[in-house]
Amino acid sequence: MVPEEPPPHLRVADDLRRRLAAGEWAVGDKLPSRAQLAAHYRVGANVMQKAQERLIIEGLLEGRAGSGTYVRVPRERQRLVHSSHREQRGTSPFLAAMVELGLHGTWDAHSQARTVAPDPIAHRLRITPGDPCVRTDYEFLADGQPAQTATSWEPMAITGGTAVLLPEMGPMAGKGVIERMRSIGVTVAKAVEVPRPSRATQAQANLLGISLGDLVLVIERTYYDTDGRPVETADIVVPDVRWEVAYEYGIEHDAR
Incomplete structure (x- = not known):
């Protein structure tokens, strides 16, 4: 049986999580715009939004109204x-x-x-x-x-x-x-x-x-x-x- 492919927003979230762990963006850095990231991953705006929302729930990112999405100070386990x-x-x-x-x-x-x-x-x-x-x-x-x-x-x-x-x-x-x-x-x-x-x-x-x-x-x-x-x-x-x-x-x- 072929394993079920994860939804596109999970694949994007996984890669963003990998890039964050690798230090591509430091704590406090602003990420590229949602449109830029969507173009990079070749996905729609809704997919990109869902991927970022997942990382916000996990505490890795934070959204700032009217400003963009930033790398958040990691949550303490x-x-x-x-x-x-x-x-x-x-x-x-x-x-x-x-x-x-x-x-x-x-x-x-x-x-x-x-x-x-x-x-x-x-x-x-x-x-x-x-x-x-x-x-x-x-x-x-x-x-x-x-x-x-x-x-x-x-x-x-x-x-x-x-x-x-x-x-x-x-x-x-x-x-x-x-x-x-x-x-x-x-x-x-x-x-x-x-x-x-x-x-x-x-x-x-x-x-x-x-x-x-x-x-x-x-x-x-x-x-x-x-x-x-x-x-x-x-x-x-x-x-x-x-x-x-x-x-x-x-x-x-x-x-x-």
């Missing part, structure tokens, strides 16, 4: 800490992380009830393939810029008929899995995360403002109750170009 204390604050772990970084964290979410989980998800949740779940797709933003995505699955055998059926609606909207489950009498005892490096799919790249094939970290997270039953599982996708993920854990000491 920030650390996203996963820790047990964030899981116990009664809010979203992402929101807690953003507060600690001094960033404004927001998210968009779309839930679908009575969704059949794929076999790998059913296996992670220890349910029968075909059992209904609630699937929720998240897009997380930090100061308005794409930060990460997540797809969450919860068995309707646990949340069906309760006020927390849809994670982002009702009285517990935005409270996080632990607090929502506690409100219906389910105590989350632990979370297990399995990080795996991967390459961005086209859909992931579009949502995160990165390029097809860019390095991402996919974190498979599952919450378990006190009986060891999985109550939620999610795949979290973090763009490597913007974030490094660190794990923080406490050390227990015997009282002697």
